[in-house]
Amino acid sequence: MENRIVRELSDIANNPYEMARRQRAASGQKIIGSTLADVPEELIHAAGLLPFTILGTNRPIRRASALLPDNACSLSRSDLELVLTYETDLFDGFVLPQVDDTTQHLSDIWRRKIPTSFFECYLIPRQVDRPSARQWLLDETNRLKASLEKFTDRKISNDELHKSIVLYNDNRRLLRKIYDLKRQDGDIIGNRAFFELIKSSMFLPEETHTRELRHLLPQLEKKAPSGANKGLRFVVAGIVWEPPAVMTILDELKINVVGDDLCTGTRHIANDVSTDGDPVAALVERHFKKGPFSPIHNRGNRIQENLVDLVRRYGADGILYLHLKFFESQDYDLPDLKQGMGEEGIPMYVLDTEYQTTHLAQVKTRVQAFAESIRGE
Amino acid sequence: MNESTPGKPRVKELMKKLTQDYYGDAARAHNEDRFVAYTTAVSPVELFVAHDVIPIYPENHSVMCITKRMTTRLSTAIEKKGYTTHLCAYARSDLGYRELGESPIGGLPDPDFLLACNAQCFTLTKWFEVLSRRYGAPLFVFDTPQYIRNKKARRNIIRYVEAEIYELITALENLTGKKFDYDRLREVLIYSRDACRLYKEFLDLAAHKPSPVNIFDALIHMAIIVYLRGTPQAVQYYQGLVDEIRREKVAQGIGVIPNERFRLYWENLPVWFKFREHANLLASYGAVILTSLYVHSWSYDFDVSDPIRTLAENYTSVFSNVELEERAERALDLFQRYDLNGNIMFLNRSCKAVTFGEHELREILTQRTGIPVLLFESDMGDPRFYSEVQVKTRLEAYFETLERLNV
Ligand code: SF4
Numbered sequence: 122m123e124n125r126i127v128r129e130l131s132d133i134a135n136n137p138y139e140m141a142r143r144q145r146a147a148s149g150q151k152i153i154g155s156t157l158a159d160v161p162e163e164l165i166h167a168a169g170l171l172p173f174t175i176l177g178t179n180r181p182i183r184r185a186s187a188l189l190p191d192n193a194c195s196l197s198r199s200d201l202e203l204v205l206t207y208e209t210d211l212f213d214g215f216v217l218p219q220v221d222d223t224t225q226h227l228s229d230i231w232r233r234k235i236p237t238s239f240f241e242c243y244l245i246p247r248q249v250d251r252p253s254a255r256q257w258l259l260d261e262t263n264r265l266k267a268s269l270e271k272f273t274d275r276k277i278s279n280d281e282l283h284k285s286i287v288l289y290n291d292n293r294r295l296l297r298k299i300y301d302l303k304r305q306d307g308d309i310i311g312n313r314a315f316f317e318l319i320k321s322s323m324f325l326p327e328e329t330h331t332r333e334l335r336h337l338l339p340q341l342e343k344k345a346p347s348g349a350n351k352g353l354r355f356v357v358a359g360i361v362w363e364p365p366a367v368m369t370i371l372d373e374l375k376i377n378v379v380g381d382d383l384c385t386g387t388r389h390i391a392n393d394v395s396t397d398g399d400p401v402a403a404l405v406e407r408h409f410k411k412g413p414f415s416p417i418h419n420r421g422n423r424i425q426e427n428l429v430d431l432v433r434r435y436g437a438d439g440i441l442y443l444h445l446k447f448f449e450s451q452d453y454d455l456p457d458l459k460q461g462m463g464e465e466g467i468p469m470y471v472l473d474t475e476y477q478t479t480h481l482a483q484v485k486t487r488v489q490a491f492a493e494s495i496r497g498e
Numbered sequence: 499m500n501e502s503t504p505g506k507p508r509v510k511e512l513m514k515k516l517t518q519d520y521y522g523d524a525a526r527a528h529n530e531d532r533f534v535a536y537t538t539a540v541s542p543v544e545l546f547v548a549h550d551v552i553p554i555y556p557e558n559h560s561v562m563c564i565t566k567r568m569t570t571r572l573s574t575a576i577e578k579k580g581y582t583t584h585l586c587a588y589a590r591s592d593l594g595y596r597e598l599g600e601s602p603i604g605g606l607p608d609p610d611f612l613l614a615c616n617a618q619c620f621t622l623t624k625w626f627e628v629l630s631r632r633y634g635a636p637l638f639v640f641d642t643p644q645y646i647r648n649k650k651a652r653r654n655i656i657r658y659v660e661a662e663i664y665e666l667i668t669a670l671e672n673l674t675g676k677k678f679d680y681d682r683l684r685e686v687l688i689y690s691r692d693a694c695r696l697y698k699e700f701l702d703l704a705a706h707k708p709s710p711v712n713i714f715d716a717l718i719h720m721a722i723i724v725y726l727r728g729t730p731q732a733v734q735y736y737q738g739l740v741d742e743i744r745r746e747k748v749a750q751g752i753g754v755i756p757n758e759r760f761r762l763y764w765e766n767l768p769v770w771f772k773f774r775e776h777a778n779l780l781a782s783y784g785a786v787i788l789t790s791l792y793v794h795s796w797s798y799d800f801d802v803s804d805p806i807r808t809l810a811e812n813y814t815s816v817f818s819n820v821e822l823e824e825r826a827e828r829a830l831d832l833f834q835r836y837d838l839n840g841n842i843m844f845l846n847r848s849c850k851a852v853t854f855g856e857h858e859l860r861e862i863l864t865q866r867t868g869i870p871v872l873l874f875e876s877d878m879g880d881p882r883f884y885s886e887v888q889v890k891t892r893l894e895a896y897f898e899t900l901e902r903l904n905v
């Protein structure tokens with residue numbers, strides 16, 4: 122996998138901060154940081170700002186422990202730590218989405234502890250099964266738009282927003298195409314490399330990232346499926362693929378990830394925004410087309426149905442569920458989900474993960490044991 | 499003085515009777531073709547009452563499990579099924595009850611409908627999702643975005659929540675096949691308004707010196723406002739309660755403890771299984787815990803001229819759903835009105851919704867009051883996470899500090 126573009130995007134996925142600083146110095150654009158998930162980057166982009174997703178840190182937690190109790194998920198703690206300790210001067214403002222108790226409190230703490238000239242929360246509806254949620258998200262997205270306009274002291278025209286939407290659609294489409302290639306043959310691009318393509322799109326200016334993908338796609342298309350890779354096919358579930366070594370381990374074990382429901386995966390690249398009509402309404406529409414996310418309530422047993430569907434559609438052999446410790450919504454889902462998968466006859470392994478994980482050898486042994494159990498070894 | 503006058507039972511007896519009637523009604527509900535809805539303590543229950551759907555509060559049942567010290571056992575049963583000890587002790591007690599069938603009151607009727615209002619917490623949504631799957635009953639998530647201090651956002655939020663109330667009404671009509679009666683809603687809301695006012699009046703008696711009530715009383719008498727809001731019985735109950743305390747305590751200057759020295763605020767929910775012991779221990783220092791924002795969660799102020807609007811506003815602006823600064827202001831208001839001089843802040847493993855902002859809250863409260871804080875971590879319902887020795891030592895040290903400062 123010695124592809125230049127892949128390597129460069131991978132470097133950015135692993136350390137995006139220097140790049141972002143250079144970018145800001147060069148373009149003079151302000152950087153707006155957002156935590157996961159679902160903040161419409163198109164809107165921030167159309168305001169002439171650089172959207173940047175804050176994805177925690179694996180460096181030690183120091184100050185965050187005095188602000189958030191240690192039974193808060195490690196994503197929220199490491200997000201806070203990142204901006205409090207490690208990247209204190211990178212951001213010009215923040216948009217923090219709220220989906221649960223943790224994000225709600227995080228938002229309050231953040232606003233109080235991190236001085237910035239722009240802070241906005243984005244209050245995502247926690248139910249998506251009734252019409253009221255659509256109107257609410259439309260109101261809230263328009264409020265965010267107005268707030269960004271006030272900050273930049275200029276209007277976001279429909280035309281600008283439309284252009285941003287087209288750009289982001291292109292980016293998502295390219296990533297989905299590469300995902301399709303990967304599904305055909307895991308040798309075309311590895312798991313870590315592919316998911317780092319997605320991750321880097323959450324940091325890099327979208328124009329740059331899309332340009333790189335445009336070059337990359339034909340190069341990957343040229344690699345004819347070798348058919349040599351007879352490894353297992355997995356669906357990965359959860360919110361983030363942390364620690365990143367998880368993907369490397371899957372690569373080492375020749376397991377191909379063919380589907381996922383991650384916020385740093387499919388949730389980020391699935392579905393385009395319609396380019397017809399009111400662009401804000403179109404952004405809102407996309408939100409309701411996204412796959413299920415544990416804290417957001419929907420009718421039926423959507424998380425399970427979606428995973429079963431992914432497994433069947435892509436012929437996966439099993440599910441690796443990355444359970445982020447203290448992610449309470451997952452804690453409530455898991456027992457029923459395990460039982461449900463048992464009834465469906467789909468092997469699922471729940472791997473407890475955390476930022477700042479150190480016991481990677483153990484992780485490997487576990488994933489390997491799961492793979493062996495599927496192969497009947 | 500202690501005998502009950504005919505026709506005017508003492509409140510304690512009245513509470514017993516109301517509770518028995520309520521659970522009796524609930525137990526018979528399905529035989530009488532009535533509908534049962536599980537709902538959260540903070541939720542627009544007036545709609546259920548007005549529509550003759552019996553509201554059941556699994557949280558209340560869990561409190562009973564906790565005070566009967568059943569939680570560890572119940573929790574262990576579901577830990578075997580893969581639930582973790584990180585979950586709220588109410589949820590663990592409840593799911594454990596579903597597993598083992600053990601209950602201090604012979605169980606709860608199964609739900610036909612569930613409602614989770616997330617102004618209180620998100621935990622309830624996830625817990626009720628589990629129940630919804632288990633019983634095949636629909637779950638209505640009553641979503642209340644954080645009531646941030648932004649005028650525009652607030653207008654939109656209320657509009658959203660009002661729309662949800664109409665959706666809820668439609669859902670109830672579909673459930674029962676019966677048209678919703680808005681006149682009846684207004685009637686129920688008047689009862690709610692009156693009961694909530696009286697409840698608040700009862701809580702505010704703690705402003706007297708010495709205080710005739712402590713938080714322990716508040717926690718006991720809170721039950722009725724939680725599950726009988728919207729009924730004439732609740733109004734009658736709190737009227738009786740306030741009258742009785744005024745007559746028997748306030749008028750005679752009788753306080754909860756004889757030598758009241760320290761008047762304390764308590765942050766968070768109580769450590770339910772330890773509260774009585776805490777009260778006794780504190781009394782030995784001349785200390786009494788008077789209030790908390792938690793018990794004030796049901797001091798709603800309904801404006802019956804616009805029922806839908808007032809329901810939306812009241813249930814969205816509960817202390818656990820406002821910005822931290824606003825929550826602090828509400829606490830500071832209690833410090834001032836009740837003339838408090840001590841502050842115990844409990845970091846409750848069970849309740850992320852109330853606990854996660856607490857370090858910041860502490861900072862604001864100490865800055866604004868100058869009153870030292872006793873902060874301790876434990877769990878409101880699971881004795882496995884409670885250290886007797888630690889709490890005692892901390893309390894002793896805390897009162898030494900207060901005495902030294904001569905507050
Ligand atoms: S608990 Fe889950 S949704 Fe909430 S902040 Fe943590 S990772 Fe995000």
Ligand code: SF4
Pocket residue numbers: 557586587588589618619620621622767848849850851852
């Ligand atoms: S104790 Fe807290 S987490 Fe548990 S149900 Fe009540 S509000 Fe929710």
